[in-house]
Structure formats: C-alpha cells, structure tokens
Amino acid sequence: xxxxxxxxxxxxxxxxxxxxxxxxxxxxxxxxxxxxxxxxxxxxxxxxxxxxxxxxxxxxxxxxxxxxxxxxxxxxxxxxxxxxxxxxxxxxxxxxxxxx
Amino acid sequence: xxxxxxxxxxxxxxxxxxxxxxxxxxxxxxxxxxxxxxxxxxxxxxxxxxxxxxxxxxxxxxxxxxxxxxxxxxxxxxxxxxxxxxxxxxxxxxxxxxxxxxxxxxxxxxxxxxxxxxxxxxxxxxxxxxxxxxxxxxxxxxxxxxxxxxxxxxxxxxxxxxxxxxxxxx
Numbered sequence: 001x002x003x004x005x006x007x008x009x010x011x012x013x014x015x016x017x018x019x020x021x022x023x024x025x026x027x028x029x030x031x032x033x034x035x036x037x038x039x040x041x042x043x044x045x046x047x048x049x050x051x052x053x054x055x056x057x058x059x060x061x062x063x064x065x066x067x068x069x070x071x072x073x074x075x076x077x078x079x080x081x082x083x084x085x086x087x088x089x090x091x092x093x094x095x096x097x098x099x100x
Numbered sequence: 101x102x103x104x105x106x107x108x109x110x111x112x113x114x115x116x117x118x119x120x121x122x123x124x125x126x127x128x129x130x131x132x133x134x135x136x137x138x139x140x141x142x143x144x145x146x147x148x149x150x151x152x153x154x155x156x157x158x159x160x161x162x163x164x165x166x167x168x169x170x171x172x173x174x175x176x177x178x179x180x181x182x183x184x185x186x187x188x189x190x191x192x193x194x195x196x197x198x199x200x201x202x203x204x205x206x207x208x209x210x211x212x213x214x215x216x217x218x219x220x221x222x223x224x225x226x227x228x229x230x231x232x233x234x235x236x237x238x239x240x241x242x243x244x245x246x247x248x249x250x251x252x253x254x255x256x257x258x259x260x261x262x263x264x265x266x267x268x269x270x
Contacts, residue, residue: 002267003214006117014142015267022114026199028268029217032208042217042266046227049264050151055144068107070203071115075124082127089128099176 001049003041004028007058017052019045020060024070030063037063121198137243147263149228154263156222157231158185159253160213161239161269162192162206178238180249182256185215185234197239199270212270231262239269 001017004010005028010018021028021041030038041061048059077085107113122133147154163178175196192213194206210216218230235256237249257265 001264002269004267004269006269007114008116008118009136010269012118013137014139016142016144020114024200024203025117026194026201026204026206026270027208027211028270029211029214032205032211035210035217038210038214039217039220042214043221043226045266046151046156046221046264049147053146055142070200071107073202074115074200075117075120077123077127085124085127086129089125089130092128093130 001045003045011056011058014056016055016057017048018056018058019048020058021063022060023063023065024074031065134241137246149263151227151264152225153228155229155231155261156218156227156264156266157257157260157262158213158215158218158234159265159267160192160234160236161197162194162209162213163236163238164189165193175238180238180252181236182233183236185219185230185232188213188215188234194270197270206270212268214266214268218266228263231257231260233260 001019002010002015003019003021005021005023005025007018007020007022010020019041021030023031028041030041041063044059044061048057118136126133163175164181164183188209190209191207192209194212199206206212213234215230215234218227221227222230233256235253237246237253240246240249253265
C-alpha cells in the first residue's frame with residue numbers, strides 16, 4: 001500500500017494499492033499538526049488494503065489542502081527564474097563532475 | 101464549483117510531477133529526461149488475515165540523521181535502514197528530498213511517518229499491531245538500487261512477520 005501525493009509517478013510505476021492525497025509533496029499522511037486528518041488518512045489506507053480486489057487500485061482521499069497556489073508554484077519554470085535555473089544546473093553538473 | 105472547474109483550463113485535476121520535473125531539469129540544462137519506473141505487470145495479493153489481526157509496518161523515504169546534500173541533490177551517503185518505532189526523533193531528515201518547501205514543512209513527522217496514527221489504530225483494535233521497527237529507503241536515481249533496497253526491506257518484513265507494509269514516499 002502506497003500513501004502518496006505524486007499521483008502520476010506512482011500510477012506510472014504501478015502499485016497494488018494507492019491512496020492518493022492531493023496535497024503539496026511532503027505531507028501525504030495529512031497536514032502537519034492535524035492529528036484527526038492524519039488518523040483518517042491512515043485509516044483509509046488500512047481500509048483499502050482490506051477492500052481492494054485488483055492491482056492498480058487508486059483511492060483518492062477526500063481531504064483538501066485548502067488552496068491551489070502550490071500547484072503552479074512548485075518547480076515553476078518561467079522568465080522570472082530561467083537564468084537562475086540554468087546557473088543552478090551548471091553548479092550541480094560541476095559538482096557531479098568533481099564527485100566522479 | 102466554477103472556480104474549481106476553472107483549473108481544467110490550465111492543467112488536469114492533479115499535478116503531473118513527471119511533466120513538471122522534466123521541464124524543470126530541462127531548464128537547468130540537463131538534456132536527458134528521467135525515465136521513471138513503469139511496469140506493465142503489477143503484483144497483487146489479498147491479505148491473508150483480517151486487518152485487526154495484522155502486523156503493519158511503515159516504509160519511509162525520510163532519514164534519521166543529517167546527511168550531506170548539495171544543490172538539492174539527494175544526499176549520497178544514505179543507505180536502507182531500520183529503526184525501532186519506540187524511538188522516533190522529533191524531526192526526521194528530509195531536507196534533500198523534493199517536497200514542496202514553499203507550501204509546507206515536515207516538522208510534524210506524523211504527516212509523513214504515521215507511527216502514532218497506526219499505534220492508535222492498534223490500540224483501538226483496527227489493526228493487530230504496529231511493527232516494532234520501521235524501515236527507510238533512499239530515493240535513488242538508480243531503479244536497480246531501489247530494487248535491491250526493496251529486497252532488503254522485504255527480508256526484514258519477513259523476519260518481523262509483517263502482514264501489511266505502508267509505503268509513504270515524501
């Protein structure tokens with residue numbers, strides 16, 4: 001059973017059972033500090049283990065993050081950061097080359 | 101309702117991290133797009149026991165201690181591990197993983213390593229027990245190495261009599 005937030009990556013790999021939590025990456029088991037939400041998501045995962053009948057079963061948790069800004073903001077690429085990204089990539093390649 | 105449906109003008113219902121990461125690393129000048137794991141055949145086994153009799157373990161991609169990490173790349177000194185559930189630190193090392201650092205944080209370990217939640221389910225009789233140790237795997241670029249880590253975790257699960265594994269990638 002996978003509990004995660006990167007739906008396309010998990011479904012592309014293919015797993016027996018997947019509870020998809022449509023949150024920004026980092027808190028697939030519920031928002032920080034939200035104990036009841038966390039328990040509900042984990043309970044759903046256990047229920048899906050028990051009730052699923054075939055591989056690639058995806059169940060989307062009903063919990064909502066509360067805003068959608070993160071969807072576009074994460075790993076955004078645009079004119080505002082194109083130069084910075086290129087420079088960051090260059091640094092990283094130099095580091096990788098040095099580590100070899 | 102209208103507002104929610106408006107999102108379809110820009111993107112599908114969920115974020116595609118395969119698309120996003122391809123575009124992001126292309127913009128960084130990496131020419132080869134990553135080829136994510138993709139299996140045609142997916143195994144499936146029905147549980148042999150009721151959940152109320154099952155021993156449940158957690159597999160995480162977070163780590164216990166600080167590891168070196170450069171420019172957001174995964175730390176290079178991480179290896180597959182186990183750790184007792186009775187001794188979980190207040191914080192786990194997640195800094196080198198690609199979670200959304202603008203939108204959220206990982207200061208509450210229960211938000212990705214649900215040991216207290218599972219303990220509560222065990223106390224309430226929903227599951228039989230929380231396994232005495234949890235397991236951690238590095239997020240490897242190499243799928244071959246991830247496969248070897250999976251074999252190791254499976255071996256530990258067998259030793260412990262784990263019936264259900266909850267895999268929680270950040």
